[in-house]
Amino acid sequence: MALIPAAIIGKKRDGLALSKEEINAFIAGFCKGEIPEYQMAALAMAIFFQSMDAAETSFLTEAMLRSGECLRRIHPTVMRVGKHSTGGLGDKTSLILAPLLACFPVHVPKLSGRGLGITGGTLDKLESIPDYRTNLTQSEIEKQLSDVGCVITGATGNIVPADKKLYALRDVTATVPSIPLIASSIMSKKLAESLDALVLDVKFGTGAFMANQEQAQILADCMINIGKHMGVATDAILSDMNQPLGKAVGNACEVNEALDVLRGSGPADVTDLVLQLCAKILVLAKQFPSVEIARSELQTQLHNGSALERFERMVMAQGGKLPSPVLPTAPAHPLLSVQRGRIVGIDGQKLGLAVIQLGGGRKVAHDSIDPSVGLIMEKRLGEAIERDEPLLQILATSQTAQDVTPLLQSAFTIV
Ligand code: URA
Numbered sequence: 527m528a529l530i531p532a533a534i535i536g537k538k539r540d541g542l543a544l545s546k547e548e549i550n551a552f553i554a555g556f557c558k559g560e561i562p563e564y565q566m567a568a569l570a571m572a573i574f575f576q577s578m579d580a581a582e583t584s585f586l587t588e589a590m591l592r593s594g595e596c597l598r599r600i601h602p603t604v605m606r607v608g609k610h611s612t613g614g615l616g617d618k619t620s621l622i623l624a625p626l627l628a629c630f631p632v633h634v635p636k637l638s639g640r641g642l643g644i645t646g647g648t649l650d651k652l653e654s655i656p657d658y659r660t661n662l663t664q665s666e667i668e669k670q671l672s673d674v675g676c677v678i679t680g681a682t683g684n685i686v687p688a689d690k691k692l693y694a695l696r697d698v699t700a701t702v703p704s705i706p707l708i709a710s711s712i713m714s715k716k717l718a719e720s721l722d723a724l725v726l727d728v729k730f731g732t733g734a735f736m737a738n739q740e741q742a743q744i745l746a747d748c749m750i751n752i753g754k755h756m757g758v759a760t761d762a763i764l765s766d767m768n769q770p771l772g773k774a775v776g777n778a779c780e781v782n783e784a785l786d787v788l789r790g791s792g793p794a795d796v797t798d799l800v801l802q803l804c805a806k807i808l809v810l811a812k813q814f815p816s817v818e819i820a821r822s823e824l825q826t827q828l829h830n831g832s833a834l835e836r837f838e839r840m841v842m843a844q845g846g847k848l849p850s851p852v853l854p855t856a857p858a859h860p861l862l863s864v865q866r867g868r869i870v871g872i873d874g875q876k877l878g879l880a881v882i883q884l885g886g887g888r889k890v891a892h893d894s895i896d897p898s899v900g901l902i903m904e905k906r907l908g909e910a911i912e913r914d915e916p917l918l919q920i921l922a923t924s925q926t927a928q929d930v931t932p933l934l935q936s937a938f939t940i941v
Contacts, residue, residue, distance in 0.1 A: 542576050546585040553589035557688050563695055570692070570701040578706040583748060584755035586706065590714035591756075593688035597635055597720045600668050605632045605811040608721045609803055610712060612745070613645035615733035615874045616770030616903075620648045620678060621784035622792075622800045625836035628675030629827040632811055635671055635719050636678045637685065641887050641895075644733070644878025646777060649680055650887075654778035654853055654897030658846030674839045686714045708735075709748040713756075723759040723810035725803050726750070731768035733874020739764060759810040763802060769872045769907045772796040776886045776900015778853040779921060785852070788834040801825065856898040859927040860916035861934050868910050869917075871939030877901060880930040880937070884922045899926070901934075911940060 544552075552569060555561035578586065599606065607627060611617055624634045638660075641647035649660045662670070662679040670677045689711050696702045716724055726749050729735065730742035746762035753760025765771075772793040774783040786792035787800065805820035814820035827833050841848050881887050885896035902919040905911055917938055920927040 542572060542578060542582060544578075544582050544585075546581075546588075549582065549585045550589045550592075553586070553593060553688050556691065557593045566692065567695055567699045567701075570696055570699055570704075570707065573706055574701040574704040577704070580748070580751050580755075583706040583710055584752050587710040587713045587717070587752045588756065590686055590688040590692070590710055591717050594684040594686050594718070595664075595682070596685075596718045597637075597667060597682075598664060599720050601633065601672070605722045605813070606720060607632045607634055607723045607807045607811050608636060608716055608719050609725050609727060609807060610716050611727040612712070612729050612735050612742075613643075614729040614731075614765070614767035614771055615645055615878055616772050616775040616780065617645065617727075617729070617767075618648075618651060618772065618774070618780040618784045618796065619727065619800050619803060621651065621781065621837070622787050622796070622833070623804055624676040624678055625788070625840055626800065626804055626824060626827060626833040627807060628836050628840075629832045630808060630813055630823075632675070632808070632813065633671045634676035635667060635721075636676070637681045637715065637719055638678055639680075644875055644882065644887070645735075646775075646780065646881075646887060648678060650895050650897070651777045651780050651784075652678060652841075652846070653895075654781050655841055655846040655848055658841060659844045662844065670840070670843050674836065674843050676836065676840055677844070678840065679844070681715065681718075685718045689714055705745055705748050709745060709752060713749050713752040717753075717756055717758065721758050723807055724753055724761075725806045725810065726760065726762040727765055727799070727803060728762050729765050729767040731766055731874065732872065733770060733878065734767035761806055761810055763806065765799060767874060770874065770877065770901075770903055771799065773903045774900060775877060775881055775903070776855075776884075776921060777895060777897040779855050779900040779902060782852045782855070785834070785837075788828070788837055789831075790829045797828070801828075854898060855900065856896075856921040856923065858902065858919040858921055859924060860904075861918050861920055861931060862914045863911045863917050863938070863940065864913065864935065865940050866911065866913045867940040869905055869907055869938060870941050872907055873937040873939075876933055876937035880920075880933050883930050883933070884920070884926050 638648035660680045728742045728746040736742040805817040808820040884899040886899040
């Protein structure tokens with residue numbers, strides 16, 4: 527995954543002075559095939575270099591959203607809430623957040639994606655559960671929201687077709703790293719969930735899309751602005767991805783860690799991030815007057831087993847069979863530190879590449895995934911380590927574990 531070059535973010539630009547009508551006509555024409563790809567590529571390039579102002583970015587998002595269908599609302603009085611994360615290593619928050627929120631009188635219709643690049647996708651993680659379906663229809667989504675309150679599935683057939691076409695073009699014209707293009711791409715898909723409240727988790731650091739906090743803030747502000755323009759209560763938190771979230775990085779192992787959090791015994795950083803996001807969402811959705819009150823109610827639902835039960839109901843409703851107590855994973859091989867010292871750097875890009883090399887992620891879109899492989903972090907940033915003490919466990923066959931060992935060793939800076 528390409529990190530966004532600081533030069534592209536930092537420059538002040540004035541936008542393109544495009545009207546709403548011009549943007550609508552361009553996107554509609556592109557989707558119908560009346561505007562050829564070379565002209566759309568030229569516009570993407572113009573946006574990449576000149577940026578767009580806030581109004582243009584909102585109009586672009588709206589035009590993309592209108593290119594397809596949105597999820598229907600069958601319970602207009604029940605608040606619909608959502609979360610989007612810009613993706614980080616070991617980020618399994620959606621698996622916990624959706625059932626936890628569904629313990630309250632809100633609906634959580636989550637359309638998730640697959641992993642491409644170093645960060646995993648929620649659908650791939652859930653598909654490590656035997657028979658879990660990620661291709662629900664609109665009617666199945668509606669029924670499940672009524673019965674369970676939450677659903678995590680792939681986008682149905684005709685959600686934001688403009689983004690599919692435009693993203694493919696951005697990919698081959700190297701125009702992915704542009705804030706208005708990223709923000710409109712993400713927000714058009716989130717707004718298709720027909721939400722009342724949305725919280726964005728914008729990640730920064732070595733294991734994230736945005737390299738630093740300043741860039742993450744610019745992207746967050748841009749997306750909040752779009753949400754508000756579209757009448758959705760939107761807020762964001764920035765979260766540090768200079769090391770994986772939690773201990774598990776992979777697919778089955780991340781589901782197992784999410785289950786640990788739902789059982790009240792997961793890693794503190796994952797639990798805390800989930801509680802922060804959920805509390806903000808419930809306040810935005812007017813369920814509680816403050817994040818402190820929301821957080822304490824959420825903790826109760828997490829610790830009394832209600833959120834776990836909701837997760838099991840969601841999995842069952844989507845055809846999945848959760849083996850007890852955990853999903854099987856590949857054998858663990860320790861990666862031993864070659865020196866004594868303190869861990870001052872963990873390169874998330876390298877850890878993510880190692881997981882792909884093990885077969886836990888994709889090099890190209892049609893690659894299949896081995897859900898059993900991954901990494902279990904043993905040490906965190908700032909911790910002391912002895913020579914021959916494990917930095918992490920590699921879940922893989924012994925040959926593939928050996929193959930990724932040099933790459934994984936180089937991911938740690940120890941002084
Ligand atoms: N994720 C998206 O959905 N779109 C982008 O442009 C970048 C990340």
